[in-house]
Amino acid sequence: MTAVTQTATPSMWSEAELAEVRAALAQEVAELNADILRHESEIASGDVTKGAGDDQADAGAKTYEREREIALTLNARDLVAQNERAIARIDAGTYGVCESCHKPIGKERLQAFPRATLCVTCKQREERR
Numbered sequence: 001m002t003a004v005t006q007t008a009t010p011s012m013w014s015e016a017e018l019a020e021v022r023a024a025l026a027q028e029v030a031e032l033n034a035d036i037l038r039h040e041s042e043i044a045s046g047d048v049t050k051g052a053g054d055d056q057a058d059a060g061a062k063t064y065e066r067e068r069e070i071a072l073t074l075n076a077r078d079l080v081a082q083n084e085r086a087i088a089r090i091d092a093g094t095y096g097v098c099e100s101c102h103k104p105i106g107k108e109r110l111q112a113f114p115r116a117t118l119c120v121t122c123k124q125r126e127e128r129r
């Protein structure tokens, strides 16, 4: 065990940088929410309006299309949750700190993956499970 002397707010992020990351995340949340709404209306309208042709192949294609829309929506919802979590971490002053080992995640990693909550080491450990 090494001594844990890190504070909750890593000094490597300036206020301006955090504000920038936060704005980008919030922007993405807005775009994703718009996507979700669009997909949901497509899913809903697909059920109601396109019920005319109901032969087997057509139904199969529609089911596939519908499932794809649902998968996209779930994926978008997941991203929204991750973004909102990152924003909450910025607001709480814990952004950039690994949730598992509480060491700084690393600025380069966060610039590539702004939603990352784990450092590379912990992430790799988690993926091996």
Ligand SMILES: [Zn+2]
Residues within 6 Å of the ligand: 098, 099, 100, 101, 102, 103, 118, 119, 120, 121, 122, 123
């Ligand atoms: Zn870690």
